[in-house]
Amino acid sequence: MRRISYFIFPTDKKTWKAVHTKISVSFENNFYQISKYSEKPSKSQAQQRRQMENYEFSQLAKELPLARAISGQHIDKTTMVRLATAYIKLYNIFGQSRRAYSSADYYYGSDSHWTNNHLDLLDGFFVILDRRGDVLYISETISIYLGLSQVEMTGNPMVEYIHEQDINCFNSALNYCDRYWPQMCNVRVKSSLTKRANKDAVRASPGYKVLRLEITMGPNPNTRMIACYPMPTPVLSTVTISSNSFVIITSIDLRVTYADEKAHQLLRNTYFPDSNIKGLSFYNLIDVGDSEVISKMHFDIFNLGAYKTPYYRMILNQTSSTFYVESNIFRHTCISSKQFNDSITFVSSIL
Structure with missing residues (x-):
């Protein structure tokens, strides 16, 4: 014959409150005991996991292709x-695109070494x-x-x-x-x-x-x-001027205010010995086909303060001949109590 067990709830409030308190205390004590016994294994597992993780990261740091001075620091x-x-x-x-290099690659600048x-x-x-x-x-x-x-x-x-x-x-x-x-x-x-x-x-x-x-x-x-x-610092005393370079300074509307001797020799009109490029627009000194290069520079120089142009053509002695130059350009703005100076300097190298 099968025995059936029944759990009988108390009917009165006093008995129910006492049973509830006893069950709660018993549950808290059991939970504390379980937590107490499981605390040590949990801590040791976490510590072991951190040690393994730190070891893997230390090995990874050794494999990174960094300089010793950098890899020795904490990352x-x-x-x-x-x-x-x-x-x-x-x-x-790059590791999967390696191939044999020929002499033609060295000619075109593809050096594998x-x-x-x-x-x-x-x-x-x-x-x-x-x-x-x-x-x-x-x-x-x-x-x-x-x-x-x-x-x-x-x-x-x-x-x-x-x-x-x-x-x-x-x-x-x-x-x-x-x-x-x-x-x-x-x-x-x-x-x-x-x-x-x-x-x-x-x-x-x-x-x-x-x-x-x-x-x-x-x-x-x-x-x-x-x-x-x-770009070189926009201070003329620190810019190196090579033997094949010349300097032109303009106002912000690109009207020439200064040109060195070499610029005069290359750009002045030889048919008029007393001619001077000072006062001319810089656009008058360049080939019309490259005016877009100077126009873009003129726009960007106000935001950047310094600019390096691609190659463009300048007119040789106001004739039909041209020569190629590449220019480092700086904008210099100085405000003082006595004066306001805003100019654009061209340091051009002849190719």
């Missing part, structure tokens, strides 16, 4: 994962971006020119460091470049090395430095390789 885990992801992408792109020494000799720094514009690689010399860290920038979008007004120009050059048709643009990039502006000087964008970017397609169509060249 947080998020940064380490970001760097590892960027280097894996870089290996998948590039090392860090070559990057150190570059008068600027080198960047590789993926198809989304994230930095896969950036040379260590970034710290010399901008004061930024290689570790900080790797894996992050490049546009985060470009001035918001120059992002469209940068994206346009990035999208329209080709392996045999590189694009060039002048943009402002964040820098921690920009000095405080002189109280009498007006700076275009404090906290930014103007860079000349030469963008070309990498060995993989989804990558972009960028050579970044900082």
Whole structure:
């Protein structure tokens, strides 16, 4: 015969309250005992898990291709994962596209024996971006020119460091470049090395430095390789003038206010010995086919403060002959109690 057990609830409030209190205390005591016994295994498991995690990250840090001075510093885990992801992408792109190089590759500049020494000799720094514009690689010399860290920038979008007004120009050059048709643009990039502006000087964008970017397609169509060249400081006493260069200073409407002797020899009208280019518009000195180059410069110089032009033609001695130049251009604005000076300086190199 099967026995059936019944649980009979108390009917009166006093008995029910006593039973409820007893059950609650018993439950709390049992829970405390269970927690007490399970606390030690839980702590030891968590500690063991953290030790294993730290060990894996320490091994990962050794595998990252970083300089000893950087890898010896403390790098947080998020940064380490970001760097590892960027280097894996870089290996998948370049590690799988290796091929035998011929003598023709060396002729066209595709040297397979590039090392860090070559990057150190570059008068600027080198960047590789993926198809989304994230930095896969950036040379260590970034710290010399901008004061930024290689570790900080790797894996992050490049546009985060470009001035918001120059992002469209940068994206346009990035999208329209080709392996045999590189694009060039002048943009402002964040820098921690920009000095405080002189109280009498007006700076275009404090906290930014103007860079000349030469963008070309990498060995993989989804990558972009960028050579970044900082513009020289816009102080004439610190700009080196080579033997094949000349200087022209204009007002903000590009009317010539000063030209050195070499500029006069190349640009004045030889049919009139006493002629002078001072007072002429700069547009009168260039080939009409390249006026768009100077027009774009004239617009951008007010935002950037410094600019480097592509090659353009200037008219030789007001004749039908022309010669090619490349110009570093600076805008200098000085406000004082006595005067206001706003000028544009052309330092042009003859090709």
